[in-house]
Amino acid sequence: MEEFLGKQYVMVSQENFDDYLVFMGVGYISRKAAISLRPTHCLTRNDDGTYTFALKSKLANSSCTFTPGEKFQETKADGVKVEALITFEGNIMTHKQIETNERTSTHIREFHPDKLSVTTTAVGFEKTVTRVFQLVQ
Known part of the structure; x- marks a missing residue:
């Protein structure tokens, strides 16, 4: 994962994201x-060995700081608090989020030299969300 730290990726395409937000109960205007x-994603490593994954956009910013393989409390961009777990395997970052109502989402981020591909699934959601981010030069 080292080679992808500090790089910024901006979203260029998405599929089924609106349907996912409906499934997750996000209101019309927020959706x-x-x-x-067109958010930008960035993964950094902190001096204490933790990592911070940040999402930045013109409207809202959010981030989470974590130790890979350890559960933590996260507040999502929509303000919902979840139990989260992030793991690394090669160039893949798997981010699992469990809401208090047990609704579970999994975001698989696959880092490449020129892009970041994100695949999102949720228990009970019949579609797969795909989002593609290009490296900001």
Whole structure:
């Protein structure tokens, strides 16, 4: 994962994201705002050995700081608090989020030299969300 630290990736395409937000109970106005954004993702390692994964956009910013393989409390961009677990395997970062109502989402981020591919699934959601981010030069 070292070679991808500190690099910024901006979203260039998405599929089924609006349907996922409906499934997750996000309201109409918040959904429309979320799908119109072109957020930037960035993963960094902190001096204490933890990592920070940040999502930045013109409308909202969010981040989570974590130790790979250890559960932590996360507040998602929509304000919902979840139990989260992030693991690394090669160039893949798997991010699992469990809400208090047990609704579970998994985001698999596959880092490449020129792009970041994100695949999101959720228990009970019949579709797969795909989002592609290009490396910011």
